[in-house]
Amino acid sequence: MNQVTLEISLALAGVLFIIGLIGVMVRRNIIFMLMSIEIMLNASGLAFVAAGSKWMQADGQVMFIFILTMAAAEVSVGLALILKIYSRFKTLDADSLNRMKG
């Protein structure tokens, strides 16, 4: 039986991670940068789950749960920061925020 290999799953995780990385580097809107970081975290979780099901261990999914927790905490703080930045500078352009004038 022809099965899905670990390499294919890790390749998918790598492709998604690279897409997120390009998004973080290219976009200048902070919301889109945060979304690209979400894509990257999701891809790393996919790598963990794929490795966990390769060796038939539950540890991969446990690591995925930790990544999920981290993503939730990161998004809540990040979105609060975005709202604060928008109410102060009236823009979401990351380049215009290079002077953090208190």
Place this chain on the structure above:
Amino acid sequence: MQLGFYIPAVIAIISSILVITRVNAVHALLYLIVSLFSVAVVFFTLGSPFAAALEIIIYAGAIMVLFIFAVMLLNLGKEADVEEKRLLNFKLWIGPGILSLILLIQLFVILLSNNTSGIESQIITPKEVGISLFHKYLLGVELSGLLLMSGIVGAFYLGEKKKKSRHRFFQGENK
């Protein structure tokens, strides 16, 4: 098993590319939800139904709702789209794209240089995950609880409105 893996994989890649190329934030969020759903199907095919359920409940359910509410609170209009289109010129994509593609090709070469057998289609039940989570990784659970707590406190502190002081004596302090 094969088609159940490859179709959602292709959908995930396409919708992720669409996420980072959209101009409107809400459109990008909807494509991101499609991407998360297809990754959940990939988890399901890999024999991890618990991870698939968590992906849908927490990522697509909770985190995306948070994103959508933040975008709604920002109240971006048509002019934001025009501004975003101006920022998104093609020349910016060349440098990061090429460098990241080199990294990706290197990863592919490493992955394809050793052949291993396929993933067994054995399901890892939520029970095993729970036993592992609360025995081997108990310290990790407590630490992630600490992380969530600090996230809540940080979000509350950042989201709080500065109080306006009525007395003229304190007027200068809150600027």
